[in-house]
Amino acid sequence: MPQHFHSLGRRIVRAYLLFSLGTCILFAIAAVIVVEGIESRLVDERLKDIAAWASPRHAGKLPVEMPAGVSFNHGQSIPQSLRDLPSGVHDVMVDGIGLHVFAGRDATGPFVVVDHASDYEDVELAVYSLLLVGLFVFIAMSLLLGHFVGQRVVGPIAELSAAVKERRAELPLQNNKDELGILARAFANHTAELQVFLERERSFTGDVSHELRTPLTVIAGAGEILVEATYGQPHLHAPAERIVRAAKDASDSVEVLLLLARSPDLIESEPLSMAQLAREEVARYQGLIGAKPIVLTFSGGEDFFVHAPVRLLSAAIGNLIRNACLYTDEGQVITLYTTPNSLSP
Numbered sequence: 259m260p261q262h263f264h265s266l267g268r269r270i271v272r273a274y275l276l277f278s279l280g281t282c283i284l285f286a287i288a289a290v291i292v293v294e295g296i297e298s299r300l301v302d303e304r305l306k307d308i309a310a311w312a313s314p315r316h317a318g319k320l321p322v323e324m325p326a327g328v329s330f331n332h333g334q335s336i337p338q339s340l341r342d343l344p345s346g347v348h349d350v351m352v353d354g355i356g357l358h359v360f361a362g363r364d365a366t367g368p369f370v371v372v373d374h375a376s377d378y379e380d381v382e383l384a385v386y387s388l389l390l391v392g393l394f395v396f397i398a399m400s401l402l403l404g405h406f407v408g409q410r411v412v413g414p415i416a417e418l419s420a421a422v423k424e425r426r427a428e429l430p431l432q433n434n435k436d437e438l439g440i441l442a443r444a445f446a447n448h449t450a451e452l453q454v455f456l457e458r459e460r461s462f463t464g465d466v467s468h469e470l471r472t473p474l475t476v477i478a479g480a481g482e483i484l485v486e487a488t489y490g491q492p493h494l495h496a497p498a499e500r501i502v503r504a505a506k507d508a509s510d511s512v513e514v515l516l517l518l519a520r521s522p523d524l525i526e527s528e529p530l531s532m533a534q535l536a537r538e539e540v541a542r543y544q545g546l547i548g549a550k551p552i553v554l555t556f557s558g559g560e561d562f563f564v565h566a567p568v569r570l571l572s573a574a575i576g577n578l579i580r581n582a583c584l585y586t587d588e589g590q591v592i593t594l595y596t597t598p599n600s601l602s603p
Contacts, residue, residue: 266415267408274404275397282393289389293382301373302347305360309371313364332369340370414438418445470512478505503545514573530568533561539575546583554583 305328312322312330322330331337339352343361350357358373414431415438421429422445429449431442484498540556547554564571 265412267405267412270408270411271401271404274400274407278397278400282396286389286393289385293385301358302360305347305358305371305373309360309362309369312371313362313369316369317364317366327374329372329374330369331372333367336368336370340372341368343370418442422449471509474505474509474512478502478509481505499545510569510573510576513569527565527567529563529565530571531561531563533558535568535571536575539572539579543576543579543583546580550583550586552583552586554579 308324308328308330312324313332315322316330316332324330331340337352340350340357340359340361343350343359345362346360348359348361350359355374360371362369362371414434417430418438418441429442429446431438432446433439434442481498481502485495485502488494488498537556540554544554
């Protein structure tokens with residue numbers, strides 16, 4: 259698989275993962291805001307309310323009875339570790355124990371309200387732990403769901419791609435009533451149209467080639483008669499030779515067209531020596547030079563073998579030589595040479 263290939267399934271999984279991460283972050287931010295808001299309401303406001311009730315009673319020498327786990331300390335009764343706290347609510351650690359403390363000052367001096375038994379920290383820890391567990395569970399479920407959806411989407415596409423690549427006669431998914439079915443039917447219709455077009459073109463090429471063989475045979479036979487009859491008459495012999503040569507080239511072209519009209523599986527191939535084939539084509543096209551002051555030679559080169567139909571390969575080499583002979587200017591030398599990577603004049 260090429261390095262630039264980007265799997266559609268992986269992109270689907272990545273999209274689900276990013277969605278789950280974004281969702282979890284939003285929920286985590288909302289949960290933190292809610293938890294902190296609840297703490298402010300249930301703990302901080304509660305301590306302030308207790309201080310607002312207890313401070314006037316203490317100033318009026320009235321008994322101050324606190325709920326269980328909560329104490330009100332004023333003046334010298336404030337523990338040393340809680341003295342000098344600025345006004346407001348504080349979270350203080352004393353001997354490894356977390357305390358919620360509201361510090362304030364009234365007309366008779368400083369005071370603190372201490373919540374000794376609040377279990378809100380444990381509740382807060384449990385909430386955050388559940389959020390963390392939920393985060394991992396949600397991400398894992400998103401990965402599994404993304405993988406499942408990716409397989410459901412990419413799997414049929416891969417199956418259809420394999421069928422098209424293998425040129426199967428019947429493509430899968432054509433009965434589906436979704437977009438994949440539309441795609442499969444479009445592929446099937448387009449493939450059928452191409453097959454009909456190729457068969458029609460192959461039949462046309464074959465028919466035309468067969469129709470041309472008879473007149474070309476007649477022309478070649480008449481040309482050979484003219485060649486024999488015009489010996490000693492240069493002004494007639496040369497045109498007769500050109501007629502025979504043209505008829506031979508046309509016959510070769512017809513043979514090539516007939517080969518191309520066949521199915522590629524039915525065309526026979528054999529190991530061919532490129533040097534030998536090039537040498538034969540150079541000798542064959544010497545007549546194209548005519549009166550031009552140019553030379554067509556084969557300089558050899560590294561010989562190698564290819565498996566191909568001899569007529570098709572000869573036609574390819576012949577086209578190179580023919581074009582070189584037709585378009586070479588005066589005074590140039592045409593040399594054909596072979597290498598394993600190229601065949602060039």
